[in-house]
Amino acid sequence: MGNMQVPAGTRHEIGLPIARLVTGAQITLPVLVVHGRQEGPSAWVDAAIHGDEVGGIEIIRRVLSVIDAKQLRGTLIAVPIVNVHGFMNGDRYLPDRRDLNRSFPGSARGSLAGQIAHLMMTHVVERCEVGIDLHTGSDHRSNLPQIRADLDDPGTRALAETFGAPVMIQARTRDGSLRQAAREHGAKVLVYEAGEAWRFDEWAISAGVTGVRRVLASLGMTDEGHDRASATSESRRTGWVRAGRSGIVQIESKLGDTVLVGSRLGVIFDSFGRQLSAIKANRSGIVIGRVEAPLVNRGDAVVHIAEVAAGP
Numbered sequence: 333m334g335n336m337q338v339p340a341g342t343r344h345e346i347g348l349p350i351a352r353l354v355t356g357a358q359i360t361l362p363v364l365v366v367h368g369r370q371e372g373p374s375a376w377v378d379a380a381i382h383g384d385e386v387g388g389i390e391i392i393r394r395v396l397s398v399i400d401a402k403q404l405r406g407t408l409i410a411v412p413i414v415n416v417h418g419f420m421n422g423d424r425y426l427p428d429r430r431d432l433n434r435s436f437p438g439s440a441r442g443s444l445a446g447q448i449a450h451l452m453m454t455h456v457v458e459r460c461e462v463g464i465d466l467h468t469g470s471d472h473r474s475n476l477p478q479i480r481a482d483l484d485d486p487g488t489r490a491l492a493e494t495f496g497a498p499v500m501i502q503a504r505t506r507d508g509s510l511r512q513a514a515r516e517h518g519a520k521v522l523v524y525e526a527g528e529a530w531r532f533d534e535w536a537i538s539a540g541v542t543g544v545r546r547v548l549a550s551l552g553m554t555d556e557g558h559d560r561a562s563a564t565s566e567s568r569r570t571g572w573v574r575a576g577r578s579g580i581v582q583i584e585s586k587l588g589d590t591v592l593v594g595s596r597l598g599v600i601f602d603s604f605g606r607q608l609s610a611i612k613a614n615r616s617g618i619v620i621g622r623v624e625a626p627l628v629n630r631g632d633a634v635v636h637i638a639e640v641a642a643g644p
């Protein structure tokens with residue numbers, strides 16, 4: 333990878349050159365390759381495609397801390413910070429305000445986002461059969477641990493069930509996303525969403541570490557034993573409840589709550605504490621996301637609900 337040879341049974345940190353700052357300092361894409369001593373599949377795990385979504389960085393750190401290259405079968409490629417510029421600037425986006433996760437597969441001569449996407453595709457994704465893309469909520473929102481994937485593909489569905497998040501969602505691909513570009517190259521991709529931006533939410537990190545390790549074990553890359561994942565609820569439709577008034581919101585529903593149509597989710601007050609309106613569920617299902625900021629404007633998304641498929 334790059335100019336580095338990674339022998340079997342070893343791990344190496346590699347910095348793939350991206351660009352230079354105005355000071356002349358080189359910015360690199362940090363990659364850690366764990367090349368197993370035995371043959372096996374190739375998989376990648378990445379985080380911080382959005383520069384403020386830091387929870388996945390800690391997930392990757394903890395997973396790597398228990399991976400032994402001499403025992404690993406196959407190759408694990410970890411990219412803890414994909415959007416290096418956004419991470420350093422404390423920003424979701426790149427300096428030109430482009431969303432890196434709408435810039436794949438990228439181009440070697442394109443925008444900064446396109447060049448980073450191209451690096452990620454050519455050096456990481458195109459070498460792998462399976463990928464796990466780690467995300468959190470954005471814009472002062474928190475997410476229940478959930479997997480978004482193509483559940484109609486049997487192999488991908490099996491990986492999603494193995495991961496064991498509380499909810500797995502049949503999610504359409506978005507133009508320019510890493511998941512879409514990777515799927516076009518034949519990779520099976522899971523997108524893990526959990527927690528809030530710029531926070532290390534332990535409950536979200538722990539679930540992510542366990543899920544990633546379960547997937548690696550299911551691929552035969554490790555011999556780790558894990559408790560069988562609890563039954564994962566399946567959803568094929570989700571939707572946000574939006575604020576009917578502007579004001580100060582108090583969300584009463586918690587992540588993971590089961591709600592019915594018409595269930596009270598919270599209340600909006602004015603600055604003097606007068607109730608302006610109640611927030612009620614517009615569908616039945618599981619609360620998978622909620623706003624954490626107290627100030628809302630009319631039309632803002634406040635609670636995300638996943639409709640759950642009926643059991644057999």
